[in-house]
Amino acid sequence: xxxxxxxxxxxxxxxxxxxxxxxxxxxxxxxxxxxxxxxxxxxxxxxxxxxxxxxxxxxxxxxxxxxxxxxxxxxxxxxxxxxxxxxxxxxxxxxxxxxxxxxxxxxxxxxxxx
Amino acid sequence: xxxxxxxxxxxxxxxxxxxxxxxxxxxxxxxxxxxxxxxxxxxxxxxxxxxxxxxxxxxxxxxxxxxxxxxxxxxxxxxxxxxxxxxxxxxxxxxxxxxxxxxxxxxxxxx
Numbered sequence: 001x002x003x004x005x006x007x008x009x010x011x012x013x014x015x016x017x018x019x020x021x022x023x024x025x026x027x028x029x030x031x032x033x034x035x036x037x038x039x040x041x042x043x044x045x046x047x048x049x050x051x052x053x054x055x056x057x058x059x060x061x062x063x064x065x066x067x068x069x070x071x072x073x074x075x076x077x078x079x080x081x082x083x084x085x086x087x088x089x090x091x092x093x094x095x096x097x098x099x100x101x102x103x104x105x106x107x108x109x110x111x112x113x114x
Numbered sequence: 115x116x117x118x119x120x121x122x123x124x125x126x127x128x129x130x131x132x133x134x135x136x137x138x139x140x141x142x143x144x145x146x147x148x149x150x151x152x153x154x155x156x157x158x159x160x161x162x163x164x165x166x167x168x169x170x171x172x173x174x175x176x177x178x179x180x181x182x183x184x185x186x187x188x189x190x191x192x193x194x195x196x197x198x199x200x201x202x203x204x205x206x207x208x209x210x211x212x213x214x215x216x217x218x219x220x221x222x223x224x225x
Binding site: 031035040042044045050059103104107 | 149158162213214215216
């Protein structure tokens, strides 16, 4: 079946604008993760969804960041009033089970804030 | 604070040479995973190790989990240009749904 897909692949925006990044996980995977990868940095955890449970938002860097997962499938990461430091690659991953099971990553969305 | 330190950050070698990269932590992990990431793509899982002292082989790649489950190494024998990529280690804890990632080892194999 299809892997994790993300859209758009690239997004250039102006400082202060809002952006929405989309993730389509692998069908049937109950766990979904968002990460941020900046140049020279590792993967920074942002948020985690598991089934119908309340998401783990502890990695979100500020209240400008939010995410939702509709119907236990597609997820959208929203960044409001973007700042230049938000420029990074945003990666989504899904997993058939929570915990330390294999995470399957999408190709990422490269966000550039001018 | 970076939980997992990977070294060296960058390594360039000739095709056919051997190389070893390291992933170290002061924390004990219940499992450790290695991923490889190529430009423009997401990381892809290579291996998961869960037992202290465990050694796993994947063709020319050999992964070892330290006895104390705080560190790991990845050894590549007779490197090929297809081994070029960013190697990421990630540590996990039972009962915790999050993985902690290192910054990665950027490996470049020159033909």
